[in-house]
Amino acid sequence: MKYSLIAILFLITNSLTAQLQDKVDFIHGKVNIKIDPTDESIAGSVTYQFKVLQKVDTVFLDAQNINIIGIKLNNKKARTSYSGKKIILHKHFKANKTYTLDIAYSASPKQTVYFLGWKDDVPGNEQVWTQGQGKYTSHWLPSFDDMTEKVEFDMDISFDRTYQVIANGNLVATKELEGLKKWSFNMDQPMSSYLLAFAIGDYHRKEVESSTGIPISLYFYPSDSTKVEPTYRYTTTIFNFLEKEIGIPYAWQNYKQIPVRDFLYAGMENTGTTIFSDSYIIDSTAFKDRNYVNVNAHEMAHQWFGNLVTEVDGSSHWLHEGFATYYALLAEKEIFGKEYYYWKLYETAIQLRELTEKGMGEALIDPKAGSLTFYEKGAWALHILRSQIGETNFRLGIKRYLKKYGFKNVTIDNFMEEIKGDTDNELDTFRNRWLVDKDFPFEEAKKILIRESEDLKIFFELQKKIMTSNMGNDSIIKSYWQNIDSDRLKAKIIKTYHKSLSQEFIGKVIGNENVLVRQALATTLGQLPLDLKSENESLLDDGSYITKEEMLYKLWTNYPSNREKYLNKTKGIIGFSNRNIRLLWLSLALLTKDYEPNNTNNYYMELSGYTSPKYPYEVRQGAFQFLQQLIGLSDNNLLDLVGATQHHSWQFRKYARSLLDQLMEKKEYRERIDGLRAKFNMEELRYITNKLILE
Ligand SMILES: [Zn+2]
Incomplete structure (x- = not known):
């Protein structure tokens, strides 16, 4: 999963x-x-x-x-x-x-x-x-x-x-x-x-x-x-x-x-x-x-790890999620390249370090561990294991394991025994450090990243220099920039040090770099350098829904006299399946004075209509957010919101319940919701009645 x-x-x-x-x-x-x-x-x-x-x-x-x-x-x-x-x-x-x-x-x-x-x-x-x-x-x-x-x-x-x-x-x-x-x-x-x-x-x-x-x-x-x-x-x-x-044919x-x-x-x-x-x-x-x-590869990898060999119980859950995550990452490495693989390992190492620093680190053998541990620490453990015993032994061990336990159930001990095989590899240290220990060994992980990834070697070096040198950050970054080929590394540098970048440097990045690097700028810059108007505007043309959404909002906010131009340019763009750009566009169109006054009502009806259960819950959630912040919720929206408090997806249910709580703090909304009682079904009525009694 x-x-x-x-x-x-x-x-x-x-x-x-x-x-x-x-x-x-x-x-x-x-x-x-x-x-x-x-x-x-x-x-x-x-x-x-x-x-x-x-x-x-x-x-x-x-x-x-x-x-x-x-x-x-x-x-x-x-x-x-x-x-x-x-x-x-x-x-x-x-x-x-x-x-x-x-x-x-x-x-x-x-x-x-x-x-x-x-x-x-x-x-x-x-x-x-x-x-x-x-x-x-x-x-x-x-x-x-x-x-x-x-x-x-x-x-x-x-x-x-x-x-x-x-x-x-x-x-x-x-x-x-x-x-x-x-x-x-x-x-x-x-x-x-x-x-x-x-x-x-x-x-x-x-x-x-x-x-x-x-x-x-x-x-x-x-x-x-x-x-x-x-x-x-x-x-x-x-x-x-x-x-x-994997070396074992697909079993189904x-x-x-x-x-x-x-x-x-x-x-x-x-x-x-x-x-x-x-x-x-x-x-x-x-x-x-x-x-x-990634999800495609993850579920496919489970066909071996989880479906062909299945854990005896939750204490061996690493054998499902850690393996599916690791093999998905290997597949992505095959498709997107080596550095992609290491950047993903780096990002998860940062998350795992945070968990450890908060004292919330978890052991992989703990059946109650969270998904970050089972999935990401689990994938790290396999990366380490493979480099420790070598690729050939690792592959042979995996084959032995799947052959022996195919259509059966397994424990971590079963796996460790097969991966060891008849080699004299000592795996106790690995086991203690990666499976039993709660903490994530970040320093060890960092050493590996520096040794194996060109991008991360440069990134850590740059980080160190910025921390220790007397030179300004902008000059240090500039001195590295011209020798860097990797777009992922460039994007990471921008995301990490965007506050230190000079306007001149930002202008050059917008002018010379590709979509990925420009996206890093679009998403991280809190305040656009206003003098770079045409450069900023050019980002709106990028082939990325993330960049377009960010820039539509930022341009609309920063250059009020050109609002109509930006809206006309992005009219009709939907974005992801959550309609991120369309929802933003409708909201901005409604907020822009004198923008297509004949269509105002249509735009409102469209935005307001997106709270209906006809739409995927990601769209509904976005619509609720915009309506609540900008316009307020109609009776229909309130009915949709009350319905959403009973939705089968816990994420959306939770969102709807907390928004409803927030609205019901206001007398006006509480009375309106009370007035809609006749239209609720039994579960909704029970939920709302409880809420109203508690008030
Ligand atoms: Zn899974």
């Missing part, structure tokens, strides 16, 4: 609460379900084959709040109990015997399955999709919250035939009956329940293939055909690179990637079926600023 915001969430893995069941092995699961989006329910059956390893009197499955219609064991009525959390089968189960278990059930999952767009009037935006990790597949299917139970799942899903149904495995058949279409998927290999997934919606797809012949399906919304190339750029390059680098029949709206994370690596946030659907301009490459 990949978070879009680093280090905020603490990851509690399934295993912390899951109960082990080691006398029984579930082998095969045949799922046959019908999904009804109108009442957000799932109904159907699952048939499991399981083998009893040692005689036992109870066997259980996890099933959260489902409605059981019938349970049969070997085709006979079974003695069972159900607590609302676990289905327990009571019988004298004999060792070495295989049983067949049939469960007919229905469910109205409150989490794990998300239904979007079924209640609005926007055609084609309807979706249903799952998120198993951290949310429990057992909310929609009697299955296993414990990751060590690996089952070969085959799924049949019946749904309205006008939509595309996508799930793990090979689509082996479709059949139409009574207006519905039944999609049959087959898996060849076992996986943990949290990796089971489906996604349903209005999709087109592009088919590509890896160099080893694995079919790769790239899904997209029908209206996004021009964005397929930039969004999925380098997909086969990454796939081929990972297969070659095919690979699919499906964007969905308002996803909970950046992406989720369901087996062969990555679901990711459609905010990564981008055009060529956005590619430079914000692209899908």
Whole structure:
């Protein structure tokens, strides 16, 4: 899984609460379900084959709040109990015997399955999709919250035939009956329940293939055909690179990637079926600023590290997230070059040092560590391990490890044993320093960066000189500048020392450097050097949505007499999928006196309309922000805001709740919200009533 915001969430893995069941092995699961989006329910059956390893009197499955219609064991009525959390089968189960278990059930999952767009009037935006990790597949299917139970799942899903149904495995058949279409998927290999997934919606797809012949399906919304190339750029390059680098063939029949709206994370690596946030659907301009490459590579790497070999429990979570982060970084190194790789390591080293300095450092073996530790410290640990034992040994160890534990579960000890192999490498020091120690060894990391990266060697040298020399910062930077080729290094110098740069130097940078370096100036300069008007204006033409957004605002603020010119120049630009430029533009157009007075109402209606649940939550959040700061919220906006307090994405929910709290401090808003009561649904009403009582 990949978070879009680093280090905020603490990851509690399934295993912390899951109960082990080691006398029984579930082998095969045949799922046959019908999904009804109108009442957000799932109904159907699952048939499991399981083998009893040692005689036992109870066997259980996890099933959260489902409605059981019938349970049969070997085709006979079974003695069972159900607590609302676990289905327990009571019988004298004999060792070495295989049983067949049939469960007919229905469910109205409150989490794990998300239904979007079924209640609005926007055609084609309807979706249903799952998120198993951290949310429990057992909310929609009697299955296993414990990751060590690996089952070969085959799924049949019946749904309205006008939509595309996508799930793990090979689509082996479709059949139409009574207006519905039944999609049959087959898996060849076992996986943990949290990796089971489906996604349903209005999709087109592009088919590509890896160099080893694995079919790769790239899904997209029908209206996004021009964005397929930039969004999925380098997909086969990454796939081929990972297969070659890891040295073990991709283990699943095919690979699919499906964007969905308002996803909970950046992406989720369901087996062969990555679901990711459609905010990564981008055009060529956005590619430079914000692209899908890292998330693409991260979820793909999980197909080996996480899906093929799976942690026994959260104390080995490094084996998932550290590895996916590291291999994604290696793939990016292949695509964007060596220095890109080291800059990323440097940036994470700075974040990890901060955590250590605050006394909040965490060990990689701590199941309760945060994502910064599991992901970034985890990737650092692998970089160190690889340089310590050498590339050849590292690769051999990885191969041994994946071969031995493929389709099984692992601990960090299992990994360490295989990576050591029969070499006499002493790995205790590594283990203590990188896996057990809470602190991040920044000085050691810095030495490595200086030794291995040309850019960082120069950067640290420059830093030192600025700290120790009597010369002015501007002259020191100038003396380095002409010998630097790297745009990333130049951008970093600007971001770090922008306050020391002279106007003359800034003018030269704008005149001579490329988009990346100019962007560093556009985003960091708090105050534009007003004399450089034409230079500043030229930044508005750069092919970067970040630069354009920054400069539109800064130019509009700094040169009031030219506001109309800047607005005309950027009219119609949308920006990223969060519509960053359009939202800013509408706000500025409304604030600019006498700007297109005939259109004022249209512009207001457009901006105000973006708070509607029809739009992705990033757009809604932006619209709420601008409206609150500049104009105020209409009754419709307030209704949308109250609705957003119940949104399934915790980031957006949190934002909406805190904005609402802020508004309700004002009497006027409190009264208006109270007056809208009749329009709230039950959950909204309960939430608001509690708030009003507390006031
Ligand atoms: Zn991940």
